[in-house]
Amino acid sequence: MQRLKILTTIFLVVGIVILLSYPFSIGPSPAADAGKTEVRAYLTRLTLYFGASAFAMLGAAFFAALIVRRTRIEFAEKKLDIFERLIAEQAEVLRKKSDDTE
Secondary structure, three states, X not given: OHHHHHHHHHHHHHHHXXXXXXXXXXXXXXXXXXXXXXXXXXXXXXXXXXXHHHHHHHHHHHHHHHHHHHHXXXXXXXXXXXXXXXXXXXXXXXXXXXHHHO
C-alpha cells in the first residue's frame, strides 16, 4: 500500500510540474510566416508535452484507483472479522445465560 501511495504522489507531482512548465518546455508558437520545419518542431514539442502530461495524470489516476480498490477490500475483510467476533461473543453470552438458568 505504501508503494502505491508513493507512486501516486510521484505521478501527480510530475504531472503538475509538467503542466506548470508549459511555457518553458514548449516555447513560443511559431510566427504565421514560419517555415514547415519550425512548425513541425513546435507541433512535435506540443505533442510530446501533451503525451507526457496525459501519461503522468493517467498514471496518478490509475494508482489512486488501485489504492481505493485495496482499501475497499481491507475494509470488507475487517467488516467480516468484526461480524464474526460479534457473533462469537453473542453466542458466548447466550451459552452463559443458558448455563445460569439451569
